[in-house]
Amino acid sequence: MPTRVITITSGKGGVGKTTTTANLGVALANLGKRVVVIDTDIGLRNLDVVMGLQNRIIYDIVDLVEGRCRLRQALIRDRTTSELYLLPAAQSHDKSAVSPADMLRVCEQLRGACDFVLIDSPAGIETGFRNAVAAADEFVLVTTADTSSIQDVDRVLGILETEGRQVVGLVINRLHPQLVRRGEMMSPDQVVKMLAIELLGVIPETEEVLLANSKGLPIAYDLGTLPGKVYDQMARRLLGERVPHRSVLNKSPSVWQRLSFWRRG
């Protein structure tokens, strides 16, 4: 299978690009795929923290493109899965330290060496976004169900469509099922209809995800949780499996889920 380079982007910040990248990476690796995740948010790196790898960084992407190290030296292996690697962003420098041509070169080296390259894009539609977009074959967009975030994703979609790029799916993140039920938040159906793209998955806002992020252990490792299950389904959908979407709306957490949450706490 040829390497698929997928950029995860959103326009707006804080909607969960990094969380999505980390968890899709874990979920794909769990399915036996070899995955490299790249953080392109130079100057504001986060992906390493979410994956719990921040204390293992020796070289970063700026070192790599400026020739201070080789690709293999910059890749950090995940703590849990041997099939998952991180290419971290630099915390110093800014977005201009890397160019779209650099990204193309890096991804060219990775093609053939792994199954998936997931690129975590910074917020915005400027330099950093351009870098993240340059090398990608496909795109996954992330939004929350609020109007500003949807409008920004719409903008990004417009840009990508104008350039003839392929958007594979939408992740609706941080959904509050109760607000949707009360009619105070757009439902996933409404969001998908508005944006007119394929839905990849819906992640409800839960404490589990937040805690997993701060612990540096992506929730996708825990298939006992609802978000963990959804990330697994998203990975399967990326691989072309037909997985029906289950509504996250009409289901309050089961007793069993409450209990399992207790145990982890």
Place this chain on the structure above:
Amino acid sequence: MANSMSIKGTREGLTITLGDEELGAMLQDLGRHLGMQEAFFRGGTVALRVGQRALNVEELTRIRDLLTEHQMILRTVVSANVETGQAAQELGLRNLADSMAIESTEGGEPTEMPPSRIAHGTLEGTRGTLVHHIVRSGQTVRHTGHVVVLGDVNAGAEIVAGGDIVIWGGLYGTAHAGAMGDISAVICALDMSPLQLRIGELVARPEEDDPRKPVAPEMASVRGDRIVLEPWQKVRGV
């Protein structure tokens, strides 16, 4: 001081007719005019009518650069002067002899058409553009004629038309019909939930305490000095 320079919007683009005054003063005047109405002219194509005036390459370049500054494209030079004609050709501009022959020119892209019809009068047979896809946030469709969109116009998107706007889908963004001052223009949409509607110089925004109304096709038009919305059923008299 009288200045016989004129700017006219047509369905096909903008026609600028130069007067007999000194070029520098006239260009200043032109710049001021364009600056005031930039929002609409932006991205448009221009036909320049110079009459008998002789313009060399340098002077024509000045005019072109001024238009470019206002994000407009000089496409055509209409002149009765040989020197001007040659200069236009040298700059790769379309050069037309100033005669009634222009009126009969047909075919090609609507935007490349020389000006032949003035915006006033019947809308019948005027040109338009058909947009075959969803118009997303940040995207703008501008046309001096009518605009028809097959798909939604999302929040943050903008349609600006010299004539009417018909949206076979939902209007959630901004639509400006009759943007060159034609207040007989209308805006139609299957789901009319715009951020803002404009017809001519008038601006309307939907009442914010409007409860979620059932989705039905509606048409916006000007009555008196305000924009009114009516269900399409009623417009048709059904």
